[in-house]
Amino acid sequence: MTSLSLRDVRKSFGPTEIIRGVTLDVAPGERHCIIGPNGAGKTTCFNLISGRFPITSGEILLNGHRIDQLPPHRINRMGLSRSFQITSIFHRLSVFENLRCALLWSMGYRYSFWSPLWRQKALNERADALLEDLNLTSRRDVLAGLLSYAEQRALEIGMTIAGGASVILLDEPTAGMSNTETDYAMALIRRVTEGKTLLMVEHDMKVVFDLADVITVLVYGQVIASGPPAAVRASRAVQEAYLGALEG
Template sequence: MKDNGRILEVRDLYKDFSGLEVLAGVSFQVAQGERHAVIGPNGAGKTTLFNVITGKYKPSGGSILFQGRDITGRPPHQLCRMKISRSFQITNAFQELTVFENVRSGVRCLHGLRYHFFRRVDRDVAVNRRTEELLHLVGLGSVADAPVSTLSYGQQRALEIALTLSTDPELILLDEPTAGMTREETAEAIQLIDRVTRGKTLIIIEHDMDVVFSLADRISVLHYGRILASDRPHVIRDDQRVKDAYLGEG
C-alpha cells in the first residue's frame, strides 16, 4: 500500500483561477514520518498547493497519491477520514465556545465514525478523555473552560494545533503556524509542533528560515507555481538556483 515508504506523491499538479496559473506542474514526494517544509516567496502558490492537496480546490491537472491511492479531487471530509488534516493560516475556531468544546467537536467527528456501535454514554466518555489528552498535549489544560476569544495569540495557535490533531491524522499540513509570533513564541511553537507530530508525517509552510532549517528533513522550494528544488536542507542551502530565486533575497 505504501509506495516505498512514500505517504504523499504530488504529480504534475496544475491549478488556475480564471486564467491565472498558480500551480504550473508541481511535483514532489513526501516519505512516511518525514518533516517536509514548503518554502517560497509570497504569492508562490504555497497555500493553494495545500488547498488542492486537502480537497478545498480541485486541480486543473495532475494527480495526488496518498499512501499509494489516488485522492485527486476528493472532498475534505473524505480526506479527513483518510487521516489527512490541515491547519489554517487564519484562526479557525469558534470564538464564543470554550477551548474544550472546540476540540471536542473535532474529536467527536472522528469518534462518531469509529465508535458508532458503542453505547452513547461510552462514546461520550471516550470523546471527553481524548479531548482532555489533546488539551494537555498542547499545554491548554488549564484554560479548557475559557472561551476561545479570551486566549492569547500563542494559545490560539496552540488550539489550532489541537484542532488539527483532533481527527487523529497520519499526515498533518500546517500553513505558517508561527505567523505573527515573536522569536520566543516561534521557538516555543516549533517545540510544540515537533513534539506533537512525532511519529506522524508533517508538511509545514514556513517563512522563518531558522525554523525551516532546524525542523525539516526535506525542503521543497516553490517558485512561480513550480518546484525549484526538493531535497535535504544542506542541499537546498547550497543550491545556486534557490539562492538566486529566494534565499539570496533576504
C-alpha cells in the same frame, strides 16, 4: 510507498495559472517544509491537497489513493489533516468543545444524535489529555474566540492533530509569533507530530532548517529545488531566486 505525492499538479484561476506543474513526494514520517517567496503558491498547494479547491489537472495521492477529486471531509477521513494560516477555530465554543469536536469523527461518532457527550468517557478523557498536551488546561472552559493569539495558534494545531491523521499539513504555524512563542510552538509541533508525516509551509528560515528533513522551494508555482537542507542551501538556483533576495 510515499505518504503523499503530487504528480504534475496544475491550478488555474481563470486564465492565470497559479500552480504550474508541481511534482512532490513526501515519505512516511518525513518532516517536509515548503518555502518560497510570497505569492509562490504555497498556501494554494495546501488548498489543493486538502481538497479546499479542485485541481485543474494532475494527480494527488494519499497513501497510494487518489484524493484529488474528493471533498475536504472525505480527504480528512482518509488520514490527512491541515491547519490554517489564518486561525480557523470555532470561536463561540469553549476550548474543550473545540478539541472534542475535532475528535468526534475519528472516534466514530459520525452524526450521532443519540449519544450524550457527557457520558463518553474515552472521548472526554482524550480531549482533556489534548488540553494538557497543548498546555491549555487552565483555559478549558474559555470561549475559543477569547484566547490570546498564541493560544489560538496552539488550539489550531491541537485541532489539526486531534483526529489522529497520519499526514499533517501546517500552514505557517508560527506566523506572527514572537521568538519565545515560536520556540514554544515548534517544541509543541515536534512533540505532537511524533511519528507522523509532516508537510509545513514556513517563512522562518531558522525554524525550517532546524526541523526539516526535506525542503522544497516553490517559486511562481513551480518547484525549483527539493532535497535535504544542506543541498537546498547550497543550490545556486535557490540562492538566486529566493535566499539571495532575502539576504540582499
